[in-house]
Amino acid sequence: xxxxxxxxxxxxxAERSCLPTRAKQAPSASRPFRSTKSASKAxxxxxxxxxxxxxxxxxxxxxxxxxLSYLHTMALVxxxxxxxxxxxxxxxxxxxxxxxTELLSLLPGFLLVLSANSKLVYISENVAQVxxxxxxxxxxxxxxxxxxxxxxxxxxxxxxxxxxxxEPGREVTxxxxxxxxxxxxxxxxxxxxxxxxxxxxxxxxxxxxxxxxFLALCTPLVQSPTxxxxxxxxxxxxxxxxxxxxxxxxxxxxxxxxxxHREELVGQSWYSLLHPEDADLAAAQHRAVALGAGAGxxxxxxxxxxxxxxxxxxxxxxxxxxxxxxxxxxCRCLREEEAAHLRSRQPRAAAPP
Numbered sequence: 001x002x003x004x005x006x007x008x009x010x011x012x013x014a015e016r017s018c019l020p021t022r023a024k025q026a027p028s029a030s031r032p033f034r035s036t037k038s039a040s041k042a043x044x045x046x047x048x049x050x051x052x053x054x055x056x057x058x059x060x061x062x063x064x065x066x067x068l069s070y071l072h073t074m075a076l077v078x079x080x081x082x083x084x085x086x087x088x089x090x091x092x093x094x095x096x097x098x099x100x101t102e103l104l105s106l107l108p109g110f111l112l113v114l115s116a117n118s119k120l121v122y123i124s125e126n127v128a129q130v131x132x133x134x135x136x137x138x139x140x141x142x143x144x145x146x147x148x149x150x151x152x153x154x155x156x157x158x159x160x161x162x163x164x165x166x167e168p169g170r171e172v173t174x175x176x177x178x179x180x181x182x183x184x185x186x187x188x189x190x191x192x193x194x195x196x197x198x199x200x201x202x203x204x205x206x207x208x209x210x211x212x213x214f215l216a217l218c219t220p221l222v223q224s225p226t227x228x229x230x231x232x233x234x235x236x237x238x239x240x241x242x243x244x245x246x247x248x249x250x251x252x253x254x255x256x257x258x259x260x261h262r263e264e265l266v267g268q269s270w271y272s273l274l275h276p277e278d279a280d281l282a283a284a285q286h287r288a289v290a291l292g293a294g295a296g297x298x299x300x301x302x303x304x305x306x307x308x309x310x311x312x313x314x315x316x317x318x319x320x321x322x323x324x325x326x327x328x329x330x331c332r333c334l335r336e337e338e339a340a341h342l343r344s345r346q347p348r349a350a351a352p353p
Contacts, residue, residue, distance in 0.1 A: 169200070177193050194220050244269070247267060285318070288300060
């Protein structure tokens with residue numbers, strides 16, 4: 001009995017000839033959907049042309065354009081597009097590129113503008129003086145503020161930004177480490193601690209997420225009284241004490257910071273101004289400085305609360321050193337958020353020997 005092929009209906013001995021035919025025909029159906037090497041190269045070339053065109057439109061110098069990678073180019077383009085959405089032509093940004101280099105150099109930090117969803121919109125050029133990274137290099141870290149901050153404070157920062165967004169005009173502050181260049185980390189032993197103080201501003205009425213921006217000043221926390229930043233800051237005063245911490249002199253600027261006149265403090269004890277909960281910490285600092293204990297400047301550094309003349313508590317970061325028969329203190333006023341950050345990293349007071 002002759003058996004016929006179910007495909008070509010030929011006798012079985014001819015079935016072998018129909019199978020190769022089907023095998024040869026099957027690939028042809030998918031061939032139109034395949035990508036060839038020449039097509040892929042053409043697409044890459046077209047993408048490169050478009051990126052070069054975008055790069056040429058960026059308002060930066062030719063030298064900076066030459067150094068831009070594709071990633072940096074796209075990051076800058078996205079930044080400019082967000083800025084154009086928030087600050088359309090005819091509506092200059094409150095803190096934007098119109099600020100001159102000389103004016104920026106007078107600021108104690110750099111300017112930062114965020115959109116309602118925490119996207120970076122503007123970073124002033126003097127950011128390199130604070131973080132060791134240019135605006136372009138910082139953008140390579142990511143396009144949101146959380147990409148340039150220490151991840152451990154992300155939730156707290158998110159809550160602060162939501163609070164500020166719910167009440168436009170309300171000032172909020174958060175403190176975090178910010179990413180820095182490798183050279184900066186090698187020189188300073190880590191990233192830079194920065195206090196970000198700002199508020200949401202409605203750029204048009206009625207306000208909406210697409211027309212509100214978070215404007216902030218980012219100020220680095222001074223690590224020592226000899227830092228270059230400290231010399232130009234107005235939030236520092238100095239005092240001199242006997243070895244028992246009795247005031248023998250204080251700079252006139254103490255009136256601005258604590259409300260007292262110099263004459264009111266001379267002859268008084270430092271401990272009479274301290275918050276009761278900080279007495280042990282201040283005593284530990286006092287012993288370390290007076291006896292020459294501890295290692296380096298850290299032994300004479302503490303974050304304390306002192307009594308303002310209006311009976312409110314003021315946070316101070318106090319650097320103390322012994323000069324012969326007296327102790328000199330350099331005090332810097334702190335925001336509550338700065339004090340909380342520094343206290344969380346401050347060693348506990350040692351028990352008296």
